Amino acid sequence: MHYFRLIKNKFFTSIPVFLLYFFSFYDFEIPEVGKINFFAFNFQMILIYFYVLKFPENLGFGNIFLAGIINDTVLGTPLGTTSLSYLTLSLFTTYIKNATLRSVLTAEWFTFVPALFLSNLVFLVIINNFSNFSFYYVELLQNTFFTFLFFPVFYYVFIYYQRLISKD
């Protein structure tokens, strides 16, 4: 019974890692609405930001790094680019976590903006200097905007989930 509970706990606490790998392996697609894909957003970034900020014990940096490598392989970007981008996000998030005393959604939501900015900046700098890829900056901007916009939704979803598994 004890082992069963341990396994169950391990399974539920590993869900964020599983989600991170899943969405790294698989190029997440949401049907387009009209000409612009309004709902295209970077789920991994929300996940990393939230878990590094709130529950860092559930999402290790090693996993974030590996997920980035996998994402690079899937996307075909230079190896390590996404990893560095994710790790920059993690670094900024850890800094926010250490710098802030009280956890408030609005504050965390707005600090997500510089976090996203830094992360995307790193990504763009590497892409522009280490590869011949050209980017649709508008799409990237849209993606970043919707990533920012959807953060509160997932914030509450993840909080709810964490409460559920902590009850067990």
Place this chain on the structure above:
Amino acid sequence: MADHRDDFIIAIRYALLKKGAKQKFSLFFLILLSISIITLDKFSLSFMSPTRAVLNDFVYHVSVISSQPTRLRRNLVSKTKEHYNVKRENIFLKKEMEYLKSQKFNNAFLKSENEILKKALEMSEDKGFGQNFSISAKVMLDQQSPYLKSLLLNKGTNSDITKGMTVFSKDYLMGTIIETNFLSSRVLLLTDLNSKIPVIIEDSNANAILEGTGKKNRLSLNYLPVNYKIEAEKIIFTSGKDGFLTAGIPVAKTYLNKKNTISIKLLGDPDQALIVNITKGQIKN
């Protein structure tokens, strides 16, 4: 100012180097590793190509597996759409089938109408109706009101139809024209109460007046000779005594009804009349 900068550096250093309770690697180490990988990948060192190839193969295969839910979703969506398309198509086909059925019935109707017209034409030629029996008309409306038993025809004064003309359906007398309009006319049927024609009964010299009663199976014969006993299955012809209709046109026949009494019914059926022939009154024999 210097304190504030120191705090920032301390926080960054803390974030970079502290591994935390369950962190196996520090951020600093992983960032360095990432930069190393990027550099190695950029300069395409000899061992990088096979490493990347193995990694690609592995990741692509896993990626294919992880994309199965999406495929399933797409498949489900496409199947659902297909189902609704089939449903919509089925409704459309049903409607089309109904339409074609109605067209088929319409064709059948036209065919039978054509046959009737052909027969009417043949009759006109065979019976010598050419001169007087020249107008064929279509029954527009079967007016079976309690007041008047009549038919409305689709031809009127524009086709030289005048009041008093007689109307035949197939070989049988139907009635007379009582009303003419430019494009239509009304036929007073023999079954109407107001219809009265002189007739003669088969195998006898008995003259009488055939009057309508409103029902095609219950005509009445008036002015029969005294003590004349009418028999069943006798044909009643026009006598021609009015000087208008040619003698010998079959109009009605006697029959034995369910009450074992003799009744008179029309030979022609006004309800079934679709195409009628109109004459000025006499059939050219």
